[in-house]
Amino acid sequence: MTFSSTIIVFSQSVSERSGDWSSHMCNIMGHLEELFTSTITRTFPEIDKPIVQIQVSKHADYQCNAAMTMAKTLKKNPREVGETVVKNFPEDPVISKLDLSGPGFINIYLDKEFLKQQVTNIVLQGVTPPPTKRRRVVVDFSSPNIAKEMHVGHLRSTIIGDSICHLLEFLGHDVLRLNHLGDWGTQFGMLIAHLKDEFPDFANNPPPISDLQAFYKASKKRFDEDEEFKKRAYEAVVKLQAHDPAHKKGWEEICEISKNEFQKVYDKLKIRITDRGESFYQSRMESLVKELTDAGLLQEDNGRMVMFGDGGEIPLTIVKSDGGFTYDTSDMACIKQRIEEEKGEWLIYVTDAGQSEHFKSFFACSKKAKIYDPAKVRVDHVQFGVVLGEDKKKFKTRSGDTVRLIDLLDEGCQRSEEKLKEKERDKVLSEEEFKKARDAVAYGCIKYADLCHDRTRDYIFSFDRMLDFRGNTAAYLLYALTRICSIARTAGVKKEDITEEAKKNPLVLEHEKEWKLARTLLKLPDVLVKLTEDLYMHPLCEFLYEVSSVFTEFYDNCYCVEKDQSGNIVKINYNRLILCEAVATVMEQCFAILGIETLEKM
Numbered sequence: 183m184t185f186s187s188t189i190i191v192f193s194q195s196v197s198e199r200s201g202d203w204s205s206h207m208c209n210i211m212g213h214l215e216e217l218f219t220s221t222i223t224r225t226f227p228e229i230d231k232p233i234v235q236i237q238v239s240k241h242a243d244y245q246c247n248a249a250m251t252m253a254k255t256l257k258k259n260p261r262e263v264g265e266t267v268v269k270n271f272p273e274d275p276v277i278s279k280l281d282l283s284g285p286g287f288i289n290i291y292l293d294k295e296f297l298k299q300q301v302t303n304i305v306l307q308g309v310t311p312p313p314t315k316r317r318r319v320v321v322d323f324s325s326p327n328i329a330k331e332m333h334v335g336h337l338r339s340t341i342i343g344d345s346i347c348h349l350l351e352f353l354g355h356d357v358l359r360l361n362h363l364g365d366w367g368t369q370f371g372m373l374i375a376h377l378k379d380e381f382p383d384f385a386n387n388p389p390p391i392s393d394l395q396a397f398y399k400a401s402k403k404r405f406d407e408d409e410e411f412k413k414r415a416y417e418a419v420v421k422l423q424a425h426d427p428a429h430k431k432g433w434e435e436i437c438e439i440s441k442n443e444f445q446k447v448y449d450k451l452k453i454r455i456t457d458r459g460e461s462f463y464q465s466r467m468e469s470l471v472k473e474l475t476d477a478g479l480l481q482e483d484n485g486r487m488v489m490f491g492d493g494g495e496i497p498l499t500i501v502k503s504d505g506g507f508t509y510d511t512s513d514m515a516c517i518k519q520r521i522e523e524e525k526g527e528w529l530i531y532v533t534d535a536g537q538s539e540h541f542k543s544f545f546a547c548s549k550k551a552k553i554y555d556p557a558k559v560r561v562d563h564v565q566f567g568v569v570l571g572e573d574k575k576k577f578k579t580r581s582g583d584t585v586r587l588i589d590l591l592d593e594g595c596q597r598s599e600e601k602l603k604e605k606e607r608d609k610v611l612s613e614e615e616f617k618k619a620r621d622a623v624a625y626g627c628i629k630y631a632d633l634c635h636d637r638t639r640d641y642i643f644s645f646d647r648m649l650d651f652r653g654n655t656a657a658y659l660l661y662a663l664t665r666i667c668s669i670a671r672t673a674g675v676k677k678e679d680i681t682e683e684a685k686k687n688p689l690v691l692e693h694e695k696e697w698k699l700a701r702t703l704l705k706l707p708d709v710l711v712k713l714t715e716d717l718y719m720h721p722l723c724e725f726l727y728e729v730s731s732v733f734t735e736f737y738d739n740c741y742c743v744e745k746d747q748s749g750n751i752v753k754i755n756y757n758r759l760i761l762c763e764a765v766a767t768v769m770e771q772c773f774a775i776l777g778i779e780t781l782e783k784m
């Protein structure tokens with residue numbers, strides 16, 4: 183369950199659409215749903231909100247079963263109800279005909295010219311998103327903590343968050359990608375105190391700390407064991423919060439070292455993100471506390487100031503007994519900033535499921551404080567399960583340490599290199615091509631393995647599985663794509679020739695497998711719209727896999743290029759090359775949304 187389902191979900195309203203499908207792809211199921219809804223409300227005004235579900239049909243292209251449920255309310259025969267709906271149905275370029283079967287199922291047949299036009303457009307215009315109302319979206323993802331290791335949980339957040347951003351950007355939204363770094367808190371006291379002891383000249387010479395983890399551990403050890411040090415650590419926090427320049431400098435340097443480490447991961451995975459850590463909200467937290475106090479929303483609890491939401495959630499700790507602020511305080515100030523200053527209309531937070539209570543609480547409290555109005559702003563906590571090792575235990579190195587992300591990514595590259603060599607790809611690719619393939623396969627597989635299943639489940643990290651060239655893996659799909667792209671290339675047909683052909687002559691689709699492939703491709707817009715409803719990305723991976731499977735069926739049955747016995751080309755079927763080009767375009771777009779780089783050769 184995502185929290186979003188209890189709040190609003192934007193769906194597209196009729197006014198956001200246009201019936202002109204020549205300039206963008208049609209989300210066919212959504213369009214049919216709308217047509218049925220409006221026809222039913224027009225025909226039977228007594229039905230308040232008809233429940234219309236469009237399903238793929240065995241007999242026709244799609245079917246609508248609304249007549250059955252309506253018949254109960256109307257106390258009429260379902261077949262009669264279905265007939266009346268069909269009779270009142272408007273002309274529409276997407277539909278060629280409607281008929282009834284069984285007790286009242288309405289069968290929907292799509293217009294074949296429309297389908298061909300849509301496929302041709304993919305080749306001529308690329309995948310064009312279904313019309314969407316542009317919204318300001320703030321996506322909070324990755325968000326590791328300074329001086330601590332960026333771990334596999336943050337890797338999941340990075341991969342899922344980046345993909346959600348790609349999706350929303352593709353649909354035309356105005357997306358702000360934010361890295362909510364944990365860069366504030368009492369731990370900085372001990373870090374700065376330790377820094378002062380180890381590198382007294384840190385203000386002039388940047389401290390050569392190569393292992394910030396070890397530095398953190400060492401300072402923590404002193405903090406726990408040495409009373410005098412502990413005292414100095416507390417003093418350092420007070421000075422830092424009072425903006426003392428030397429302490430601020432120390433804090434900046436520690437943040438810098440951490441951020442440089444994080445950046446290495448982002449560079450490898452090609453992640454775009456803007457840093458905006460918790461420290462950004464310092465002054466905003468102060469005014470927030472005042473506001474909440476004035477509004478009488480805080481109450482005392484053992485020296486702390488806490489706030490309750492209206493739904494019986496765990497209270498937030500807004501001010502600690504020592505006067506300090508918490509993670510709760512910063513998220514309250516942060517949601518206010520994102521709504522009021524960033525004008526966010528949709529806020530997305532990508533973190534592990536372990537934090538779901540925190541999110542429920544601060545969403546409820548911000549609603550109570552009238553910071554967030556669910557009728558105007560959509561908020562989603564996009565949560566995910568934990569990463570497990572192949573032994574189904576918490577993901578750790580053999581020696582039991584936390585796995586460093588950089589090491590994990592490097593291991594991925596090494597494994598992918600071995601795999602590609604096993605397949606003798608090093609013999610056909612140039613050195614540069616091979617390196618490109620190695621990295622794209624490694625990072626593509628890591629991302630895909632994360633995105634291809636229900637994110638709320640725990641997930642077993644296995645290089646062997648993700649790098650398998652069979653089945654639903656990025657390795658298989660990337661390879662399938664390069665093969666599709668090479669069909670025209672090996673026949674000596676250039677991309678321009680295919681687009682010229684698509685422009686000049688109307689597409690001809692005859693074979694059953696050609697139609698099946700075309701219909702499959704045209705499901706993409708509906709898949710994309712569905713993704714925005716619940717922000718689960720795995721249906722896109724399922725779609726990608728389906729496209730490649732249906733393509734194989736088509737390719738096994740339909741010659742694209744015919745050769746004689748000695749291998750000379752005797753016939754090139756341009757229509758089918760157009761279809762291949764459309765498949766490649768659709769697959770590339772899916773990979774782009776998943777944040778996965780594609781290859782020409784592999």
Ligand code: ARG
Nearest residue numbers: 322325326327362364513533
């Ligand atoms: N730094 C947190 C962590 O490592 C994640 C922050 C998520 N964003 C937020 N606004 N609370 O778990």
